[in-house]
Amino acid sequence: MESSSSCGAKEEEVEVGDYNSSTMKKARLHSTLTALLDDPILADVPKKPTLSDVDTLISLEMGSAMRISILKLDGTSFDVAVMNSATVKDLKLAIKKKVNDMEQSNLGHRHISWQVFIAPSIQSCSSV
Structure with missing residues (x-):
């Protein structure tokens, strides 16, 4: 026991x-x-990285991706990483994502609902 x-x-x-x-x-x-x-x-790792972000950064370290520096008209610049096999469309999407990430980090989460602006004008046009 x-x-x-x-x-x-x-x-x-x-x-x-x-x-x-x-x-x-x-x-x-x-x-x-x-x-x-x-x-x-x-x-260079984003705050909330996606799988494609991580994959691109790993590829960058292995040499199968490149970092492109974008110079804006106001004189500022930022870097974007894309695969070596990326198309112009992929580069545009990477730039758009980077700009959105920079805006959200500076201003917090923003989302513009265009329906709020478009719906009243559609209603006023239909009543005419």
């Missing part, structure tokens, strides 16, 4: 030990991720 109760106690210790080790693993993972994200080498 004592052996069964001691086995039960050992099982409880294992569960408590697993909980503590799981909590410790999560804490270590969190601190490692925080350190990685603060690393200046990863400064």
Whole structure:
């Protein structure tokens, strides 16, 4: 009987030990991720990267992608990474995404609903 109760106690210790080790693993993972994200080498990784963003950055490191610097008319510039096999359409989409990301980081989340502007004008035209 004592052996069964001691086995039960050992099982409880294992569960408590697993909980503590799981909590410790999560804490270590969190601190490692925080350190990685603060690393200046990863400064070009977006805040919420998509799979294609990560794939392009990996390809950039392996030499199968290129970084293009875009010079705007106001004298400012920004970089865009695209695959070596990218088309003009892919480059346009990358530039559009980069500009949207820069605007959202500066101004916060914005979404213009064009229906709000278009619907009243359609109604006024139909009543004429």
